[in-house]
Amino acid sequence: MRHLAYPDTLAMKFLSKHIAYVAFALLGLIWGTNFIFTKWASALISAEQIVLLRVLFGFVPLLIVALARRALSWAHLRYAHHFLAMALMATALYYYAYAKGASLLLSSVAGMLSGAIPLFTFACAFVFLREEPLNRHTALGVLFGFAGVLMIARPWQAAGLNIDGVLYMVAGSLCVGCSFVYAKRFLTGLPITPLALCTYQIGTALVLIALVTHLDGIGRITTDTRAMLGLSLGLGLLGTGVAYILYYFIVQKLGAVKASAVTYIPPVIALLIGVFLAHEPVKAQDLIAVAAILGGVYILQTGRRVPA
Known part of the structure; x- marks a missing residue:
């Protein structure tokens, strides 16, 4: 029986790994579409309202899966202060800054700037x-990445890009970058599954956002079917709920290093959607800039494996 079970085991591992790569591509695609969905919604409701609805629609599937797997426990409340910190950095402030940035910029530009998240991390x-480690590789990666951000922002041009939009995107990237560090410092090793951590984080953020968001005019989102579906399904169900589940799945199957490479996909997807579907103008300088950002991230990741 053993000689029959062994090939079956190999086949299952092979299939599981390939499913993980499909999930990897799907996650990159989902995150890459977030910016155009945010742009559509921002024409009707405020950034705070966008975040409230996005988190609400994203929290529901996470809660269902977490309850189904019995991942939640009252004993986890002892770590509520960590859930609060992550809710602020990795959800509330991050989503709000990106919603404001995307409302002030072209969706393609906002998407390209999101590629700088690993630099801030x-x-x-x-x-x-x-x-x-800070060595020549990592220093060069940081230099390339932030040079790309500056090329997109073009602060030297008085009539250039909306600098407020760029600053919001940078602030959002900084928040989520710091959240990764916070998670590594305080959450690694806790007896809580990633699914439970994510559910507590999003649930706490939902409460915080609900407390500070005014609801006047929020119903305007229902007047545009495209914007409503983009917000509820694109940003909420897929972009928040399903995206977190996919991310933790590929981390489990492929490892954290390979999973982190998913950050290369959203800026490219956002750029393609902005140019070919939204018909947004793009300059050669923008293409060079996004190449510099992604190149910097690549150099930075490979530089981590080079001794200082």
Whole structure:
């Protein structure tokens, strides 16, 4: 029986790994569409309302899956302060800053700027953890990445890009970058599954956002079917709920290093959608900029494996 079971085991591992790569591509596609959905919704409701509805529609599937798997426990309340910190950095402030940024910028530009998230993660890790190596590779990666951000922002042009929109995108990237460092510092090793952590994080964020969001005019989102579906299904159900489930799945199957490479996909998807579907103008300088950002992230990731 053993000689029959062994090939079956190999086949299952092979299939599981390929499913993980499909999930990897799907996650990149989902995150890449977030910016155009945010742009559509921002024409009707405020950034706070966008975040409230996005988190609400994203929290429901997470809660259902977490309850089905019995991942939640009253004993986890002892870590409520960590859930609060993550809810602020990785959800409420992050989503709000990106919603404001996307409302002020072209969706393609907002998407390209999101590619800088790993750069801020490295910067926060270097400052607060002192574990990331600073060598020629990592320094070059950071230089390339932030040069790309500057090329997109073009602060030297008085009549250039909306600098407020760029600053919101940078602030959002900084928030989520710091959240990764916080999670590594305080959440690694806790007896809580990633699914439960995510559910507590999103649930706490939902409460916080509901407390500070005015509802006047929120019903306008229902006047545009495209915007309503984009917000509820694209940003909420898929972009928040399903996306977190997919992310933790590929981390489990492929490992954290390979999973982190998914950040290369959203800026490209956002750029393609902006140019070919939304007919947004794009300059050669923008293409060079996004190449610099993604190139910087690649150099940074490979540089981590090079001794300082």
